[in-house]
Amino acid sequence: MYLATIIFMWSLNATMADIVSRTILTLYIIVGTYLEERKLLAEYGEEYIEYQKQVPMLLPFKRNKER
Numbered sequence: 171m172y173l174a175t176i177i178f179m180w181s182l183n184a185t186m187a188d189i190v191s192r193t194i195l196t197l198y199i200i201v202g203t204y205l206e207e208r209k210l211l212a213e214y215g216e217e218y219i220e221y222q223k224q225v226p227m228l229l230p231f232k233r234n235k236e237r
Contacts (some may be wrong), residue, residue, distance in 0.1 A: 172199050173228050203227060 176199060179192045210218050
């Protein structure tokens with residue numbers, strides 16, 4: 171869902187102001203995703219680590235390595 175949001179934002183026509191705001195929003199999404207992963211890891215522990223091994227964070231076709 172996060173990747174789709176980023177792709178959609180960048181697929182639209184843009185002015186310089188749009189490019190700046192999209193850059194900031196993209197960084198916000200990426201940082202927010204990492205923070206959410208940390209929160210879920212703290213909440214679910216080992217169970218979430220196993221989930222992370224099966225499901226990549228942003229790139230749906232990229233395989234995760236063993237952590």
